Amino acid sequence: MRKPIIAGNWKMYKTATEANEFVEKAKGLVPNTDNVDAVICAPALFLNQLVTSAQSSPLQIGAQTMHEENEGAFTGEISPVQLADLGVKYVIIGHSERRQYFNETDASVNKKVHAAFANGLTPIMCVGETLEERESGSTGQIVETQVEQGLSGLSDQQVADLVIAYEPIWAIGTGKTATAEDANEVCGTIRKKVAALYSQETADKVRIQYGGSVKPANIEELLGMEHIDGALVGGASLEVESFVKLLEAGSNA
Numbered sequence: 671m672r673k674p675i676i677a678g679n680w681k682m683y684k685t686a687t688e689a690n691e692f693v694e695k696a697k698g699l700v701p702n703t704d705n706v707d708a709v710i711c712a713p714a715l716f717l718n719q720l721v722t723s724a725q726s727s728p729l730q731i732g733a734q735t736m737h738e739e740n741e742g743a744f745t746g747e748i749s750p751v752q753l754a755d756l757g758v759k760y761v762i763i764g765h766s767e768r769r770q771y772f773n774e775t776d777a778s779v780n781k782k783v784h785a786a787f788a789n790g791l792t793p794i795m796c797v798g799e800t801l802e803e804r805e806s807g808s809t810g811q812i813v814e815t816q817v818e819q820g821l822s823g824l825s826d827q828q829v830a831d832l833v834i835a836y837e838p839i840w841a842i843g844t845g846k847t848a849t850a851e852d853a854n855e856v857c858g859t860i861r862k863k864v865a866a867l868y869s870q871e872t873a874d875k876v877r878i879q880y881g882g883s884v885k886p887a888n889i890e891e892l893l894g895m896e897h898i899d900g901a902l903v904g905g906a907s908l909e910v911e912s913f914v915k916l917l918e919a920g921s922n923a
């Protein structure tokens with residue numbers, strides 16, 4: 671059985687003070703980690719302080735993006751070496767907002783996934799279709815291509831260790847959630863693609879999250895689905911109370 675992973679993505683929200691207060695409060699409330707992985711992906715500015723504050727608690731800290739090079743003249747960017755040095759464990763790669771506003775492509779996502787592994791970070795690789803793509807019936811083909819290109823050149827072990835987040839773009843921050851059945855169907859398509867590219871054994875190990883308007887009211891149904899192993903959560907991860915409820919659902923899944 672795959673261990674559920676609930677990851678909050680704070681995006682560009684919270685001040686340093688608010689971020690600290692959240693982690694101080696949340697870290698004592700994270701349920702039994704044998705049953706769920708709990709991650710907060712915070713703005714890069716706060717990673718240092720949050721890793722320190724979450725130390726020796728089950729809460730793990732992740733980044734929201736990174737550059738693919740270890741170092742260099744890339745003004746404003748943050749490297750995998752710098753993240754790993756801080757003690758960051760996870761990094762979101764290729765979130766749809768990065769693809770849409772910062773020109774990230776499947777090719778750059780693939781480079782970043784390799785760079786994350788090379789530095790001991792676990793990538794949360796995001797895939798998902800637009801509303802137009804869904805309506806034209808090309809969801810399966812879109813996510814299969816994103817998976818194939820994003821994973822290109824990885825070993826079986828690396829694929830088994832990474833996390834894939836399926837986020838239909840039309841469901842992000844809109845209050846519209848894919849039905850649990852629809853989300854499960856696409857997560858199943860992703861797993862089947864991993865099996866075709868690697869092996870059934872590897873596909874059975876990779877954890878696939880659903881993301882898009884996940885909240886305490888809908889998480890249980892989503893986690894009850896065969897191919898959904900967790901959630902990547904924006905809005906509902908900003909308040910301790912709702913984040914902890916999501917973790918509890920993960921722990922009981």
Ligand SMILES: O=C[C@H](O)COP(=O)(O)O
Nearest residue numbers: 679842843882883904905
């Ligand atoms: O990374 C998280 C997703 O973009 C989902 O955001 P949301 O839960 O606010 O819809």
